[in-house]
Amino acid sequence: MAAVTELATAVGTRAACLALWVPRGSYYRDRRSSSSLVQTAPRPRSGRALAAAERETILTYLHQERFQDRSPAAVYATLPFDPFEQSAAGIAPFNPNVVELR
Numbered sequence: 001m002a003a004v005t006e007l008a009t010a011v012g013t014r015a016a017c018l019a020l021w022v023p024r025g026s027y028y029r030d031r032r033s034s035s036s037l038v039q040t041a042p043r044p045r046s047g048r049a050l051a052a053a054e055r056e057t058i059l060t061y062l063h064q065e066r067f068q069d070r071s072p073a074a075v076y077a078t079l080p081f082d083p084f085e086q087s088a089a090g091i092a093p094f095n096p097n098v099v100e101l102r
Contacts, residue, residue: 001030 004027007016017024050058061067067075 001027005031 001022004013004016004020004022007019011019013027014024016022017027062072062075070078
């Protein structure tokens, strides 16, 4: 990109990019990212996010050897539980976003 910048002072940005086979969008994107380092604010935590302890429990479960080559959805599909049985037993309502460990 330094070559484009150097040549652009003499012939213009468009001609310099054409001569060096550099897309102008890439040139401008590189100039923008190198000239200003803007820090973004951290994203707020979702209200549906798991607590740290719950997240660690689920990750420990997902890292077991029998689940290493499966996606979380495939693991969820193999869990043996019935939501109606849980509600009859007084357990919290069924939530498909939470994996229950038995």
